[in-house]
Amino acid sequence: MTTYPILTATTFLPLLGAVAILLFRDRLARWIALATTLATLAVSVPLYLRFDKTSSALQFVEGVPWIPSWNVAYGMGVDGISLPFILLSALVSVLCVSASWTAIQLRVRDFYAALLVSETAMIGLFACTNFFLFYVFWELMIVPMFLIIGVWGSAGRVYASVKFLLFTLAGSLLMLVGLIALLHASGTLEFQALAQTTPRLSLERQAWLFVAFSAAFAVKVPMFPVHTWLPDAHTEAPTAGSVILAGILLKMGGYGLLRIALPILPDATRFFVKPMLGLSVVAIVYGAYVTLAQTDVKRLIAYSSISHMGFVTLGIFTLNRSGLEGAVLQMLNHGIVTGALFLCVGMIYERTHTREIAEYGGLFKVAPIYSTLLAFFCLAAVGFPGLNSFVGEFLIISGVFTTWPWFGVLAVWGVALGTAYILWLYSRVALGDLRPGLRALRLDLNAREVATLVPLVVLALVIGLYPESVLGVLRASVTQLILAASGDVAGRL
Amino acid sequence: MTNLIPLLPEMVLAGAALALILIARHVKRARFAAAWVVIATAAAIACSWAFSVNLTGPRTGFGGTIAGDGYAQFFNVLFAANLVLVTLLSERHLDSEHVPAAEYYALLLLASTGMMLAASAADLLILYLGLELMTLCSYILVGITRDRPASNEAAIKYFLLGSFASALFLYGIGFVYGVTGATDFATIASVVSERSLGQHPLLLVGVALVAGGLAFKIAAVPFHAWAPDAYQGATAPVAAFLAAGSKAAGLAAFVRVCMVAFALEQHIWSEILVGLAALSLVVGSLVAVSQSNMKRLLAYSSIAHAGYALLGLIPGTPDGASATMTYAFVYSFMTLGAFGVVIALGQRGEDLVGYRGLAATAPGTAALMFLFLLSLTGIPPTAGFAAKFAVILSAVRAGYVVLAVLAVLCSVVSAFFYLRVAVLMYMAEPEGSAPERVPAAVSAALAVAAVVTIIGGIFPNTFAAWTVPP
Numbered sequence: 001m002t003t004y005p006i007l008t009a010t011t012f013l014p015l016l017g018a019v020a021i022l023l024f025r026d027r028l029a030r031w032i033a034l035a036t037t038l039a040t041l042a043v044s045v046p047l048y049l050r051f052d053k054t055s056s057a058l059q060f061v062e063g064v065p066w067i068p069s070w071n072v073a074y075g076m077g078v079d080g081i082s083l084p085f086i087l088l089s090a091l092v093s094v095l096c097v098s099a100s101w102t103a104i105q106l107r108v109r110d111f112y113a114a115l116l117v118s119e120t121a122m123i124g125l126f127a128c129t130n131f132f133l134f135y136v137f138w139e140l141m142i143v144p145m146f147l148i149i150g151v152w153g154s155a156g157r158v159y160a161s162v163k164f165l166l167f168t169l170a171g172s173l174l175m176l177v178g179l180i181a182l183l184h185a186s187g188t189l190e191f192q193a194l195a196q197t198t199p200r201l202s203l204e205r206q207a208w209l210f211v212a213f214s215a216a217f218a219v220k221v222p223m224f225p226v227h228t229w230l231p232d233a234h235t236e237a238p239t240a241g242s243v244i245l246a247g248i249l250l251k252m253g254g255y256g257l258l259r260i261a262l263p264i265l266p267d268a269t270r271f272f273v274k275p276m277l278g279l280s281v282v283a284i285v286y287g288a289y290v291t292l293a294q295t296d297v298k299r300l301i302a303y304s305s306i307s308h309m310g311f312v313t314l315g316i317f318t319l320n321r322s323g324l325e326g327a328v329l330q331m332l333n334h335g336i337v338t339g340a341l342f343l344c345v346g347m348i349y350e351r352t353h354t355r356e357i358a359e360y361g362g363l364f365k366v367a368p369i370y371s372t373l374l375a376f377f378c379l380a381a382v383g384f385p386g387l388n389s390f391v392g393e394f395l396i397i398s399g400v401f402t403t404w405p406w407f408g409v410l411a412v413w414g415v416a417l418g419t420a421y422i423l424w425l426y427s428r429v430a431l432g433d434l435r436p437g438l439r440a441l442r443l444d445l446n447a448r449e450v451a452t453l454v455p456l457v458v459l460a461l462v463i464g465l466y467p468e469s470v471l472g473v474l475r476a477s478v479t480q481l482i483l484a485a486s487g488d489v490a491g492r493l
Numbered sequence: 494m495t496n497l498i499p500l501l502p503e504m505v506l507a508g509a510a511l512a513l514i515l516i517a518r519h520v521k522r523a524r525f526a527a528a529w530v531v532i533a534t535a536a537a538i539a540c541s542w543a544f545s546v547n548l549t550g551p552r553t554g555f556g557g558t559i560a561g562d563g564y565a566q567f568f569n570v571l572f573a574a575n576l577v578l579v580t581l582l583s584e585r586h587l588d589s590e591h592v593p594a595a596e597y598y599a600l601l602l603l604a605s606t607g608m609m610l611a612a613s614a615a616d617l618l619i620l621y622l623g624l625e626l627m628t629l630c631s632y633i634l635v636g637i638t639r640d641r642p643a644s645n646e647a648a649i650k651y652f653l654l655g656s657f658a659s660a661l662f663l664y665g666i667g668f669v670y671g672v673t674g675a676t677d678f679a680t681i682a683s684v685v686s687e688r689s690l691g692q693h694p695l696l697l698v699g700v701a702l703v704a705g706g707l708a709f710k711i712a713a714v715p716f717h718a719w720a721p722d723a724y725q726g727a728t729a730p731v732a733a734f735l736a737a738g739s740k741a742a743g744l745a746a747f748v749r750v751c752m753v754a755f756a757l758e759q760h761i762w763s764e765i766l767v768g769l770a771a772l773s774l775v776v777g778s779l780v781a782v783s784q785s786n787m788k789r790l791l792a793y794s795s796i797a798h799a800g801y802a803l804l805g806l807i808p809g810t811p812d813g814a815s816a817t818m819t820y821a822f823v824y825s826f827m828t829l830g831a832f833g834v835v836i837a838l839g840q841r842g843e844d845l846v847g848y849r850g851l852a853a854t855a856p857g858t859a860a861l862m863f864l865f866l867l868s869l870t871g872i873p874p875t876a877g878f879a880a881k882f883a884v885i886l887s888a889v890r891a892g893y894v895v896l897a898v899l900a901v902l903c904s905v906v907s908a909f910f911y912l913r914v915a916v917l918m919y920m921a922e923p924e925g926s927a928p929e930r931v932p933a934a935v936s937a938a939l940a941v942a943a944v945v946t947i948i949g950g951i952f953p954n955t956f957a958a959w960t961v962p963p
Contacts, residue, residue: 067953110852161920184886
């Protein structure tokens with residue numbers, strides 16, 4: 001069907017761009033980065049157009065032998081679950097380049113090179129078909145994020161970046177031991193082959209592997225109680241860093257659970273369902289209460305991410321169709337909406353240089369465009385009907401109620417709290433009397449900034465009004481996943 | 494007839510060293526001696542390859558005490574590369590520290606001869622000779638900057654501890670000879686299996702003592718105490734030479750002794766190895782955290798890396814041995830690279846504070862250091878990751894999953910201190926002026942190390958394919 005390796009091109013185009021940036025002057029860096037990310041997006045669009053929605057098999061498959069002694073190949077391919085994340089990564093990268101256009105003035109070349117390397121890592125992670133490559137991209141992601149937070153972040157950036165690094169590295173190195181044990185036990189690291197061989201392992205061994213992998217995934221999601229790196233990292237990172245963290249990096253954890261834990265270790269997954277659901281609900285409710293207490297805008301959105309990602313893991317571990325489809329959709333929604341909120345915060349921070357909620361107020365009077373867009377994304381975040389998160393949360397909660405009604409009750413309480421903290425944030429920032437300190441500033445958005453936000457507005461509306469555009473892509477793969485996770489032999493074929 | 498052909502590389506290097514000593518008084522410029530070393534090394538490697546391709550007869554020489562096999566060749570290449578890189582890195586230090594160039598390079602050549610001899614030894618006594626030649630030269634190299642007290646102190650410490658370890662090693666050989674009546678590996682193995690001496694207590698004592706002597710050479714805990722002082726006291730190129738070459742030679746000896754001579758005592762030496770590896774990992778990683786001197790930090794890191802390298806040897810399989818060989822190879826290049834950056838920065842490279850804001854003042858040097866640090870931490874896509882993957886796989890295959898978990902936890906600790914340097918380079922404000930230009934020779938050495946580190950990460954099979962287990 002394809003005449004050229006489209007996934008490889010999508011994955012490594014940004015890396016080429018990063019090399020190009022390092023060869024030229026600072027002045028060109030922004031333009032090269034913009035051109036590269038736009039080209040990557042353009043290359044990735046045919047993936048959606050030519051994707052066969054009726055099939056759960058891997059598509060656009062590529063494979064080249066790589067490391068024969070470990071039986072590892074270079075393999076690329078997408079199914080319905082990975083495709084949306086590749087597109088989202090490509091889009092978010094474009095927006096990040098645009099959002100950093102004036103915000104980043106220090107060592108511009110290095111910044112955009114790091115951004116593009118992280119794009120390669122993100123897309124590669126979602127496009128690869130074996131665990132070894134998955135691990136390589138997973139780790140590759142850590143390095144540019146460490147630099148982006150630590151070099152271009154705000155006051156507490158060094159502490160935040162080292163904390164981010166040590167948390168994620170501790171998780172991912174445990175995953176490495178699990179990966180090696182898996183290679184030893186089954187002799188392969190291809191996801192599809194693993195899904196057929198490892199379910200034969202005893203429950204005890206599966207459980208240990210599950211613990212090793214969940215350690216890595218839980219840190220990234222982040223699940224309670226390994227979430228503490230996230231508020232620091234989100235808050236201190238520059239806008240583009242926060243957007244990548246919220247938009248893509250957190251999804252890597254959820255994606256890992258879907259791609260590895262459920263199909264490869266089905267018995268252990270079912271064994272751990274209750275504790276995982278419990279931790280998810282704790283994250284939802286605890287995250288929401290902590291969010292209510294925040295006084296820093298970025299920190300508030302960061303804690304709300306913990307609560308929102310709790311819904312995602314809740315949906316994943318329902319192990320039924322509604323919950324799983326909702327979880328994947330909600331991961332995308334969270335990427336869109338929280339990414340957009342971080343973009344909004346970044347845009348206003350560039351003008352006022354404060355993140356304290358108390359120093360804002362009445363923005364609507366001086367920045368109507370900004371405040372309208374902020375209102376839109378706030379409504380999207382609380383799950384307003386007709387917008388994207390409504391569909392995701394509805395699917396997840398209905399999925400939970402069919403099997404675990406009590407967890408559902410608690411999750412609904414989380415939704416109510418979510419509405420409270422987001423709308424309260426909006427009223428404190430945009431409504432009321434204009435704060436005197438803000439009067440002199442030119443606060444409203446320029447064309448570049450509006451153009452950065454509009455694609456996300458469109459996506460939120462499209463997914464909200466016609467969810468089938470995403471759900472249709474997911475369906476076949478989710479069916480396959482449910483079969484695999486239920487331990488059904490047919491599901492593994 | 495005595496077959497000398499397997500010994501040719503060693504003979505070429507030793508001859509070059511002797512010639513250099515003869516004309517030492519007339520060598521005024523370090524550059525001349527350096528060129529001589531590079532040519533001699535190239536000749537040695539050419540001999541090693543040429544005769545291995547043509548030779549159809551026996552691959553052993555000197556009455557079976559020297560093995561000219563693929564295993565020896567792999568390490569010959571490694572030692573030659575190590576020698577050339579250290580030669581390139583030394584140029585600047587020789588002139589600034591007033592070190593007599595000819596003597597210095599002659600000692601490097603002789604030490605490398607000893608390393609090659611150790612890698613190709615098929616007899617405990619030849620192995621002892623090779624390792625002693627290497628360490629004796631190293632003692633002098635550590636103390637070669639005579640007017641620096643730290644250097645003298647380091648050389649004395651190294652010498653005293655080293656003599657003790659050599660005595661242990663020799664004592665072990667004595668026990669093994671007493672039980673089996675032989676010193677060559679093949680005879681030891683066959684006598685042990687014929688008379689089923691596998692559980693003979695004196696033989697076990699001999700194995701343990703030999704392991705102790707070898708553990709000293711690779712600076713594995715608890716035989717590591719010399720390394721931090723010797724590295725810190727020596728000039729940076731000598732420290733790099735010890736970290737890369739000396740460790741690789743020790744590992745070469747370890748692998749062959751374990752796999753050939755004491756193959757039947759696998760149960761006992763894998764217990765010893767597990768202990769050495771676990772202690773080295775924990776002590777090396779934890780103590781490195783509190784270091785503020787770069788050479789000392791790299792010394793503790795080299796102790797931890799000895800632990801990783803030994804993981805590969807635990808199962809006693811050819812695959813595991815080849816993992817250890819790959820690790821030795823990759824580690825040599827990444828540690829030479831890290832020391833190379835220390836050397837490139839001159840005096841300010843010795844202290845951690847000197848790395849503040851380096852990314853702003855010398856972006857290229859900082860990026861290279863970052864690459865070597867990532868590789869030492871074991872983050873893909875660098876060679877350090879592929880090597881670490883292979884040795885941990887060996888440990889898991891041998892059933893030591895807990896040890897594998899310990900190894901990765903130590904990696905997290907090591908990430909903390911390696912990346913602290915990265916934090917200083919990238920996230921701290923620069924202090925003082927930009928470092929002076931890096932000499933061409935040092936740049937060349939850094940480039941080679943960087944290329945190996947990257948290629949070994951992206952195509953891990955490249956180097957693993959060269960490894961020939963004994």
